[in-house]
Amino acid sequence: MRYIEPHAHMVSRITDDYEAMRLAGCEAICEPAFWAGFDRSSVDGFYDYFCQLTDYEPKRAAKFGLPHFSWLCINPKESEDMGLARDVLGIIPEFLKRSNVLGIGEIGLNKNTRNEITILEEHIDLAAKYDQLILVHTPHLEDKFKGTRLILDVLRADSRIHPGRVIIDHVEEHTVEMVLEAGFWAGITLYPESKATPARAVDMVERAGMKNIWLNCACDWGRSEPLAVPRTAIEMGRRGHSKEAVDALVFGNPVRFLSQNPRFQIS
Amino acid sequence: MTRDQVLDLYFMDARCKLIELAAFLDRVDRSEGEADFRLAALRNALPLLASPNAERAKAVLMALSDPTVDPIPAAFGKGACGAWPGAPR
Numbered sequence: 001m002r003y004i005e006p007h008a009h010m011v012s013r014i015t016d017d018y019e020a021m022r023l024a025g026c027e028a029i030c031e032p033a034f035w036a037g038f039d040r041s042s043v044d045g046f047y048d049y050f051c052q053l054t055d056y057e058p059k060r061a062a063k064f065g066l067p068h069f070s071w072l073c074i075n076p077k078e079s080e081d082m083g084l085a086r087d088v089l090g091i092i093p094e095f096l097k098r099s100n101v102l103g104i105g106e107i108g109l110n111k112n113t114r115n116e117i118t119i120l121e122e123h124i125d126l127a128a129k130y131d132q133l134i135l136v137h138t139p140h141l142e143d144k145f146k147g148t149r150l151i152l153d154v155l156r157a158d159s160r161i162h163p164g165r166v167i168i169d170h171v172e173e174h175t176v177e178m179v180l181e182a183g184f185w186a187g188i189t190l191y192p193e194s195k196a197t198p199a200r201a202v203d204m205v206e207r208a209g210m211k212n213i214w215l216n217c218a219c220d221w222g223r224s225e226p227l228a229v230p231r232t233a234i235e236m237g238r239r240g241h242s243k244e245a246v247d248a249l250v251f252g253n254p255v256r257f258l259s260q261n262p263r264f265q266i267s
Numbered sequence: 268m269t270r271d272q273v274l275d276l277y278f279m280d281a282r283c284k285l286i287e288l289a290a291f292l293d294r295v296d297r298s299e300g301e302a303d304f305r306l307a308a309l310r311n312a313l314p315l316l317a318s319p320n321a322e323r324a325k326a327v328l329m330a331l332s333d334p335t336v337d338p339i340p341a342a343f344g345k346g347a348c349g350a351w352p353g354a355p356r
Contacts, residue, residue: 035345077345111342112333141347145332173325174332194349199277200324238276239268 001025003229003250004266006258007106007135007169007187007216009034010057010068011049017219017226022064024230027251028266029061030258032071032106032135037221039078043087046074050091054098067266069258071105071135072096079119080111089122096130102261103127105135106169109147112139120154128160133261135187136168138175140194148175152182165260167214170195176208185212185257190228198232202239205249214254308350330354 002025010018010031021029031053040046053070061068072095074088095101107123109116127134136155139147151168155161168179169187172195179186188204189195196204201215217228225231233246258264268276295306312330320326333351 080342110345111347112338113342114338114340116342117338139347141349142331142333142351143347145329146335149336150338172328173322174328199280203324 001230001233001250002027002247003233004214004254004258005029005217005226005229006214006254007032007189007218008226009218009220010061011052012221013219013226015060015063018061018064018066021226022066024227026066026230028067028069028264030069030071030102030254031057032137033073033075034106034137034220035075035077039081040084043084043091046088047091050095054095054100058100067100069100069102069264071103071133072101073104073107073123074119075106076108076110076116076120076137076139080113080115082115082119085119086122089119089126092126093130096132099263102258102264103133103135105133106137107134108137108151109139110137110143112143112147112150117150117154120151121158124155124158124161128158133258134161134166136166138168138170140170144170144172145174148178152178152184155184156182164212167257169216170218171204172196173200173204176204176213180208180212185214188213188215189218190215190225190232191218192223192225198228198235201232202235202241205236210245210249210253212253212257213249214257215250304352304354304356305348305350307356308354311354 005021005026008029008031010029050072058068072092074085079085104123104127107120109120136151138144155166163183167185167187170189171179171186176186188201190198190201205213215229215232217224217226219226229250233250236246308331312327315323315326315330331350
């Protein structure tokens with residue numbers, strides 16, 4: 001089996017996780033910027049974090065033969081503070097020049113507030129100005145349906161944005177259709193409790209088709225499973241899906257989306 | 268897959284989760300004090316499991332979701348709890 005892990009917060013994981021993912025067939029890891037579990041007090045904290053994502057973490061991954069790519073933003077959990085958010089938006093362009101950066105993400109909404117929407121719009125503007133791919137985080141639990149609709153409205157309001165260059169992550173059964181029907185890519189996140197299980201992920205793929213869907217584990221400092229993607233590949237096999245179909249979903253699809261940025265190169 | 272194949276793969280897992288849910292509701296009943304909106308939201312979603320609707324997972328998720336459309340003025344905390352406080356109780 002070979003697969004791409006297109007969304008993993010490896011800064012929160014131990015080195016053994018890199019080794020386990022490599023042993024399971026991982027060919028590359030992509031790491032979006034996210035909330036650290038606490039609010040950073042200034043733009044300097046983000047500067048250091050972006051250095052970690054673009055310098056230190058690729059070196060850690062390389063020790064296991066894993067290419068490491070990153071996405072940059074201020075997470076919506078911290079964008080309620082618009083002053084801080086704009087300071088962070090101001091330093092992103094200098095990091096977009098770094099060789100492992102694939103785009104802007106994971107931007108989006110958390111509690112669906114007006115400030116979050118304003119900062120989402122400003123991230124989208126930045127992505128459009130610098131011709132970047134976009135990775136979108138949709139809100140958790142009871143806020144997901146409303147937030148996904150608001151995010152789609154914001155994206156569709158900017159005519160510079162091409163839906164095929166945007167992936168909207170963390171879809172579930174009540175949001176996957178609206179994302180795909182609008183022409184965007186959809187990401188299914190595999191979590192033990194709060195998002196999709198492997199069985200539900202395969203259900204969604206069987207219903208919606210696998211054309212523009214990727215799977216990811218989004219492993220971080222919370223309850224999460226770095227090997228969730230290969231576990232879901234095994235789940236597909238248990239249901240009789242062919243090896244070719246599994247490969248298309250867990251390897252071919254993320255490669256197809258990510259290769260829109262020529263920096264995404266894997267051997 | 269045939270229905271029997273689905274049952275072979277998933278029946279025990281579903282049985283386990285169903286009993287866990289029943290035990291959770293028993294546990295809540297044995298406890299003291301008023302329950303907040305989350306318990307009502309869960310109880311309101313239970314009949315969806317027995318409905319003939321072929322999209323039960325989607326229906327349950329919708330029953331636990333905020334159905335409003337307007338952004339809120341400001342966030343009161345960062346977390347989500349899994350049910351919408353504004354749902355009828």
